[in-house]
Amino acid sequence: MKLPFLFGALLAASSALADLKPVWQIDGFKMPESVVYDEQRSQYYVSNINQGPLAVDNNGSIGPIDSNGKAHTLEWVSGLSSPKGLALKGDYLYAADTKELVVINVEEGKITARFPAPEAVVLNGLAFDKKGTLYVSDWAGNKIYKLEDNELKVWLSGKELESPNGLVVKGNHLYVASWGLNPGADFTTDTSGLLKKISLKTGKIENLREKGNDAWMNLDGLHPIDGGWLATDFMKGELLTLDDKGSIKSSEKLAPSAADFFLVEGQDLIVVPYLMANKVVAYKYEK
Template sequence: MAVAALLALCSTGPATVAHAQDAADQPFMAGAPLDLSSNAKTYGGFRFAESMAYDEARDLYVAVNAGIAQNIIPNDGYISLINPDGSTHTLKWIGVNRNGLTLNHPLGSDIINGLLYVADINVVRWFDMESGEPRGSVTVEDAQRFNDIEVAEDGTIWASQTGTEESGTWRLYRIGPDGDSSVVVEGAPLARPNGVAFDPDGNVVVVNINDNAVLTFSPDGELVKTEHAVDGGNDGLVILDDGTKYVSSVRIGTVSRIRPGEEAEVVASGIPSAASMSYDSKRNRLLIPMNNWNAITIVELD
């Protein structure tokens, strides 16, 4: 009996791998919205929600969940849809199963031209915003792990690599629509770069985890301007059409606002692990995921 049990245990690994491969060959299937009675609402359903995006077309919030760590369960990332009142629309929209899907450990995200782009280790994947189906991906072989991304109208992807404490790993990548990638900025003034966003002039703005700098680079990588959030340890970055910047500190739990030409001020606080946030332009609010707290916070702005 002991030998039989041991053989059964040893066979679990290959069988699991085979099952995963079989699933990858199956047609993609999106998760269905919850079919609740009118007197019921569901909240939650997150597993290390790292970034959010606002789906303006459907007026829904997209929450990107990294899932369980890769060394425990690989390919466990998924994407949820949230109603503006905070209740859950679809618990697992992308990732209800693994049929036709690879989504290992997704972090940063962006929506542009009907596509949801997601940073997934050293790969950027994109999905159809209507069906949830995978539409493509690009791999950057020399990248360690992308953190946040911002995507231009022409499909150019800007991606931060937070790296380690070694400055040579601090990078800002540009990935062209043809898939060619280049390192635009490496090392200081980057200091474990995280959030990435475009300003109204088409520059690329980056915030750091290791300090409170808010760095504005030209598309060629020239440092144009340096501003400062109130706190360091920054993760999320939102820039409005008038140039106002909002910066979330994943370490301190605050949100700084930097209006053009003014000093930073704290507009929200007490938010544990305030990660890669987004902006609801219809309601003038910030959408902040709280990664390992498995929650989101909505901040109403004045």
């Protein structure tokens, strides 16, 4: 797959000054899409897409950063294709890798399992529920998968998912950061994205704001905070604070291609991968 023409413009704009205060920055990643923090081992894991975001090309990787942002390894675990969303559970790191879910033993630094989803278009966001069940979004395929009995199965599908990206399980619901309907080659959409709430029991989908009643957004990363949510708008390069109804309370400027961030709440730190700028930046998050 050739890179969309928009990527050049995103890269050119990625030097824009951020309103948030940078704490550290590491350059040299290969299209980093997602970051997750491993508190037990005091390090971050970063997914490197490396070229085509939808490609099954075996050139993607996972690279760690130490907790101080002073050292990193680009290709700690290779053999992936275009890994995006990450989730950590115990000694295992899960990566959404286009048409499969990849499991990595972080103590050994080795891939231990692969769960195929051949009909998926591009697996993206990950979230565990309290029982340990893993949910996986298919961004361009308008599906949500569930890892069950060692098999990745479609749990929910339909255009009403509107390009599901970031996922969070909270209580008895799965919350979805949607990108918007019908993303094109340049990632623009026919409709604005929005926050969705899905019952884990019934699969009922609820939009948390009425369309047209808020600013346009293309949501990527998602994290719960008191009274609402933090989300990244990939296209505009903004960190959005949403209320519990999914409407924008405030926004702070990052830069275009800000993807699936991680909030380290104990340190008040937001770590943001910039897909097209090939860098990861940590910012001080002032509530």
